[in-house]
Amino acid sequence: MRQFLDALPVRITFGRPSGAELVVLLGGLLLLAGGVGLTWVARSPGAATAVADPAAVHAELEVSTTPSGASLLVDDQPRGVVPTAIALAPGPHTVTLQGPDAIAETRQVEVPVAGTHLDLPLWRSHPIVQYLRSALPGAALINARFLADGRLGLVLQLPGEEFQAWTLDPDAHLAAERLGEIATHAPLAIRPDGQAVAVLQSRDTPSSSNPSVLSDHVATGEVWLIPPGANVAAKHVWSVIDPAEQLVDLEWAPDQTHLLVIGRQLVVGGATRTAIHWLDVASGTEQDLALLPSEVAPDTYVWSPDGRTVAFVVHTASLAAVCTLSVDGDFHYLGDLNHDGLLGPAVAPVAWAPDGRVLYGARVGQTPAAMSTSPFSQNPAGLFLADPAGAPGHPFGTTSSIAPLWRSDGRLLALGLPGSQETGLRLRELDAQGNARDLANVDVPAPDPTDYGVRWDVAHQRALVITNRDSSSGPAHDYWLVDFGWGTS
Secondary structure, three states, X not given: OHHHHHHOOOOOOOOOOOHXXXXXXXXXXXXXXXXXXXXXXXXXXXXXXXXXXXXXXXXXXXEEEEOOOOEEEEOOEEEEEOOEEEEEOOEEEEEEEEOOOEEOEEEEEEEOOOOEEEEEEXXXXXXXXXXXXXXXXXXXXXEXXXXXXXXXXXXXXXXXXXXXXXXXXXXXXXXXXXXXXOEEOOOXXXXXXXOOEEEEEEOOOOOOOOOOEOOOOOOEEEEEEEOOOOOOOXXXXXXXXXXXXXXXXXXXXXXXXXXXXXXXXXXXXOOEEEEEEEEEOOOOOEEEXXXXXXXXXXXXXXXXXXXXXXXXXEEOOOOEEEEEEEOOOOXXXXXXXXXXXXXXXXXXXXXXXXXXXEEEEEEOOOOOXXXXXXXXXXXXXXXXXXXXXXXXXXXXXXXXXXXXXXXXXXXXXXXXXXXXXXXOEEEEEEOOOXXXXXXXXXXXXXXXXXXXXXXXXXXXXEEEEEEEEEEOOEEEEEEEEEEOOOOOO
C-alpha cells in the first residue's frame, strides 16, 4: 500500500484536520441526512397531507342597520361602521350595534363557513310621539289598534250613539280613510287585514235597502259581517240562543276566521254573568268557552303568539283583574289591579314569551290595603312571571312597569312610570332576573300607576299608549302613537 501511494503523481498526507475543515465536513453530513429524511417521508405510503390551521379559515359576515352609520362591535371588539362586511372565524359571535340616538342592539349570531347577513332595524332612544285625534270633528275616538299592515283601525262614536270604522296610516302622514259606509249603534270590530268589519245587531234583520247601516236597538243578539266595499251585502253569521243574553262586545282572533263574542246574561235575583263564546265566522258554529261572575272590560284583549289564548281585564264593583282564556276553555285568574270597575288598563298588561310563559302587570300586594278608601289603592304596581298553565306568577324585579313586551328575539322590554318628580313614561330593558335599565323616554302625560295600557306593533317599531281620562259622559281614553322607527320625521 505504501508503495502504491508513493507511485501516485500527487502526495496524500494524513494528519489532524483544521477547525475550518471540520465545519465543512459537519455541514455536508447534515445536508446529506436532511435529504435522506425528506426522501423517506415523500416515499412513505402513510405520509399525511398538510392541514391548514382552522383559525386561518374565515367566513364573511355582512351587517347593515336602519338607519346606517351604527358602530359595530364583534365579541366586544370594534369592527368599524355599518354597512360593512367583515371576515370572522366560523362559529358563534356576539354582535352589538350602537347608533347615535338609537337603542343599542345585541345579537348572538352563528356564522357558517358560507357566511351570513345580519340586518337590524334600530329603535329610537327619543321616539316620536303624536296625539291621535278623531278623524271627524265632533266625533269621539273610542278605540284604536294596529292592523296587520301597520295602519291603525279606529272606531269613532258620533252623536246619537252611531259608530263608524276608519283607518289611519302612520306612513302617509296619518291619512284617515273611512271603511265603507258602515254605521252601527252597537260595538264593532275591524278585522286585522282591514278587509271586513264584524258588528253586533239586534235580532231584527238589517234593512235590505242599505245593508251597511244597521238599525238602532235595545238589545243585541246577532253577529253580522260587513265588507267595506260599496254595495256589498252584509252577512249574518250567528244569533245567540238564549233570549235573555245580550251581546256586548266582540274581538277578532289573529287567524281572522274566528271571533271572540262577549255576552251578558241575567240570572236569578237580578245579577249578571258574562258568557264568552268562540265563533267560527265561515260556518257560524259556536263554542261556549267560559261563564264569569265579572264583566269583561271591552277592547282590553291581548292574544298569545299562537293565537290560541287571550288575555283581558275583568272588573267588578270594587276591583279589576287580569285573566287569560284559551280557545279550549282553560281560564286563569292572574292578578288584581287597582280599580273600582269604572276604569282599568285600556289593554291587558300582558306579554307572551315565545315559549308560552306570561309576564303580566298587577298590584304587588294582592290583599286589600288597610285604612284605604279603595281596597288596593296603597299597593304599588309591578310585574309578575307565570306559566299560563300553572299557579299564579311570582314577582319579577322591582320596576314600576305594567306594560311589558316580549320580543321574538328574546329581548324583554317594559313601559312604565319614571322616578319621582319626573314626567312621561320610560321604556326599560329587563334582564333574566327582572333588573331594569332605562332605554328611552316617552313624552306623554304621566298616568296613575295602572291607568294606562300599551299595544305594540313590533314589526313596524311602534306602540300605542292609551291613558285613562275622566269625561262628563263617563270613562274615556287618550291615544298616543309612539314611533320608535326611522320612517317618520
